[in-house]
Structure formats: structure tokens, C-alpha cells
Amino acid sequence: MSDQITGTTASDIADSVRSLRDRGILGAGSPLPPVRELAATLGVNRNTAVAAYRQLAQAGLVISRGRAGTVIAGLESVAQEGYAANTVLRDIGTGNPDPRRIPDPAPALMNIASRPVLYGEPVIDRDLNKWATEWMAKDLPDREFQITITSGAVDAVERLLAQALMRDDAVALEDPCFLASIHTVRLSGYRAVAVPVDAEGMTVDGLRAALDNGVRAIICTPRAQNPTGASLSAQRATALRAVLADYPYVLIIEDDHFSMLSQQPYESLIAPAHRRFALIRSVSKFLGPDMCLAVAATDSETADRLAMRLSPGTTWVSHLLQRLALTQLTDETVMAEVAAAAAHYAERNSLFAARLRAHGIHADAADGLSLWIELPPTARTVAERLMRRGWLARTGDDFALDERAEPSHHLRLTVHDLTDDETDALVADLVAAAR
Ligand SMILES: Cc1ncc(COP(=O)(O)O)c(C=O)c1O
Secondary structure (H helix, E strand, O other): HHHOOOOOHHHHHHHHHHHHHOOOOOOOOOOOOOOHHHHHHHOOOHHHHHHHHHHHHHHHOEEHHHHHHHEEEEEEOOOOOOOOOOOOEEEEOOOOHHHHHHOOOOHHHHOOOOOOOOOOOOOOOOHHHOOOOHHOOOOOOOOOOOEEEEHHHHHHHHHHHHHHOOOOOHHHHHHHOOHHHHHHHHHHHOOEEEEEEEEEEOOHHHHHHHHHHHOOOOOOOOOOOOOOOOOHHHHHHHHEEEEEOOOOEEEEEEOOHHHHHHOOOOOOOOOOOOOOOEEEEEOHHHHHHOOEEEEEEOHHHHHHHHHHHHHOOOOOOHHHHHHHHHHHOOOOHHHHHHHHHHHHHHHHHHHHHHHHOOOOOOOOEEEEEOEEOOOOOOHHHHHHHHHHHHHHEHHHHHHHOOOOOOOOOEEEEEOOOOOOOHHHHHHHHHHOOOO
């Protein structure tokens, strides 16, 4: 196949591979010839072939698998949060909130219509901006910040990275990591640098190594890390801020997705002197994923760049949605329901964790919608055994940053919505499957 690739400069060679791909001659997964072989066939210097492959990799058209060579990139299907499609099994891997714990928007919907909003008006609802500023100010004391409204946390992360980075830039991600962050980084052509997470959040050595590695952005979940449930301890946050003190322009993105439902205090990587930061709070977990709205508090330069990136495309998040969210967020009844939901998730998960611990299965009753449990057999073995008993479990392998990592021994279980009978059955089946 190397005889079909032509060119004597790096860009011509890259163009030729691109056109073979566009014409379907090279399909997803097709291997490209080794650099040495291509250089010999084309009569070019080895560095020219290396540069061509680098250009293609930066454009996301090929994937370099190190010693295994370079292949044409495909539209790999990726694991997603939420219900699995087409299954008759009881799905215990969804990561979803309980629909019965999402406040009914109907009363608020009656109150949101006012005058029409036209082109050229401020993109953020004035009252929501005021409310969000007060909410964020409590956790960003002595900081100047500006509010941006986005279509959810994942949207905010994607835009934040896009305004700060170029293809092939390195981004520090927690390992194991929230699925959408893994995919955003991969699909946008950035390089993920893994920072291990333990019970107190990102490790100090891990973050230091990532910064030494040249990361330009860090995505951190300060509370209820997905999938482990870990939250930053005050001590760990202090140590991480000290490491970050020498890198004030590295963009810190804090995805505080569990905010109002969290049982933990908010601890932060963002020191008062840090220059580029974003604290994101989505309403998805407590007002429902379909609300598709998040608040981001950022430094003003980042806010300006975000606004610029919004202008040609989505332009703004509908004011109807903004007003709906605000009406609910300022309604005492709704907020009481959110507080009750927070207590409910914590109680259900801690009861389940205690039941497992009584059988010698390690499960921290950490923060979040799901439980992260550790088992002696590989997670895939346990998941197969559970499948035979009617359960669809999600293994820790999905959340690993390195696809070639050792098989996981963790499951992430979403069990807060099980009935007592289902809980009894699942505990018994887990105990049997974990042997
Ligand atoms: C860490 C984390 N961030 C963000 C989200 C989703 O936020 P949104 O629906 O606002 O995009 C989730 C949902 O599971 C999550 O676990």
C-alpha cells in the first residue's frame, strides 16, 4: 500500500494519505507503512516521513500506536453515561439520578414567560447572573470572576479547552476519569495525561508529573469524582495548590458536577493568584440532565474568549431555559426537594456500601450517585457472572485513560433507585460473583 502514497514533502505526503482516506482506499484501522519503509519507497529523508505522520496525527486523521505502528483513525464508538440500549437486564451502571428525585418543572414553567428576547441583547439573564454570582462568590472569595452560562458541564469543558488549546496540547485528566471528559479530549485531538486519583483526590506526585509533562489545562472534579466518588480533602487541596503556584497560566477547570447534592465541603485547586480558571456547576444532577444548563465562573479573559467562541454558533443558552432554572433555584420548595434528594442518595449508597462491607467487599461510601467497589476477580469476570443473574454492571475498564491498562477490579454501581428486595438480591449476587 505504501506504493499508493506519494509526495516528497511532509505536507504532500500527508495530503496523499488524506486523499486515500477520503476516497475510501484506506479505511478506519488500515495500517500505514512503517516510517522507514515509506521513506525508502518515496526516496525521502526519514524525518520527512515522520513529519508527515505527525501532521496527520495532529489533525486527528491517524492514530499512532507506538511500536504497533500508525493506523487510520475511525469513529470509534465510545462508552457513554446513561442507560444501555437494547438490554433486558436490570441496568445498574447508568450513573443517572432518580427521576422521582428531580423536581417537577411544571409550576416554574408557568412563571417563566415574559417579554421576547431579541438578537443583540445580553446573552445571560440578568437575574440568573446575579444569583449565580452570589452562589459562586461564596466559594471563590477574594477573586474577580465572570459568569458564563453553557449548555451543561460537558459543553463548558469542551468550549473551555477549545478557547485555550491547540491540537496535540496536553491536558491533565483524573485517572480513572469521567467518560465525557475522556472523549472530549480524545475527539478534539488533545493528549490526555493521566493523574491518579486516590481517596483525597488527584495525587500530588501525579499532578506534578503532569505539569512537568507540559499540560496546559487540568480537569479536576473537586467533589464526588466520577467514577470513584472521591472528594478533595482540605490538606490535599493545599498541597496541590502549592504545586500549581509555579504554573499560574495553566487553565484549571473544576467540574463541580455534584455541587448542591454533595455531602462534602468544596475544596479547590484554584489559588487566589491563579490566572486561568473555571469553576463549573451544572444543574443536571439536581434539576435533571435534560435541563442542559451549567454556570461557569471564570477569570475575565477566559470569559471573553468563551463569549467570542459562542458568537458564531450556539450564541446563547435560551433565556426560557435560564429563567426556568432560576425560578427553580430560587424556589424554597424546589430547594427543599434538592436537599432531600441529597440526603436520600447519601443514605441509600452508604447503606449499600455497609451491606457489602459486611460481606468483606470493599466499598467506600463516598460522595456521588454511584458506588465504586473493588473485587478480587477482574471486573469483567464479575460483570459476566452478574449478567447471568440478570444484572448489567459497568466495569472500571470504561473509565481507564490508558486503553492498554491492566484489567480493572472495580465496578461502578448505580443502586440508589433499587427497591429493598432488589437490593437484597443484588448484594447476594455480588457476593456470589465476587468469589
Ligand atoms: C463529573 C461529571 N461532570 C459532568 C457531568 C454531566 O454534566 P452535564 O449534564 O451538565 O453536561 C457528569 C454526569 O454524569 C459528571 O459525572
